[in-house]
Amino acid sequence: MILTDREIQVFLANQQIIIEPKPIAVRYSSTSVDLTLAKQFRVWDFNQIDKTRGEVIEPGPKFKYAEFRDKYTKKKILTKKGYVLAPDSFILAWTRETINLPNHSRIAARVEGKSSLARLGLAVHVTAPTIHAGFAGPIQLELCNHGLFSIRLSPGMPICQLIFEATLGTPDKGYAGKFLRQKR
């Protein structure tokens, strides 16, 4: 079952869902809450990519995502002027809010795009919207501009929405993946 705004607020008050900083009233809709864009983001380092052109990525047990990310991307900070995401560009960004879904709360979530941005061609994830029960940390966004126009991204802009779902039981094992308590 999907939580409505009232239930989200009850869960927040009971610390069954933790969102820091807490969203303001206008960030809610009937069944979701908007999250905003953090200042930190990562862009691809094309100098480095050009040097290793032809390298084939082999995802699997030996693949180390953190090393890959650090090798091929550069950290950037969004200023007030924002960052212009050109058509067909792809960057890694974060939500400003940190969320925590304690295991016992029996809550999972999905991060989804906002229709106002989707109509411009902006996608906020690449087929990975699930926030598992037990997850804690800011949410990484895979921002991709599929549209025809450049889009200016500004710090603090509503960028995605979070939909909370009640699980049927308490999970045996909370989320313990490599992105638990991930940092910006």
Added chain:
Amino acid sequence: MNRVKAKIIRGAIGSERIAYITTAEGVRAEVLLSAAQTGSNHVLAAEVARDKSYVLIELPQETSSGDWRVWVNKNQILR
């Protein structure tokens, strides 16, 4: 459900309307709606909260700037 004062213009197809609602901050929120969700001078929207001067309303669709909910002046709510 409340009737909230808005400027309504025809959309691209017959059943579509574009509504412009003035928010409490004085910003004009634009929202694309079906004709059934509008009247000649208003949109239908749910009241979520209110204080002395303002009402927080939830629109039937997201505005072009990405808001589902906006604060409007009390006098924007039609009786």
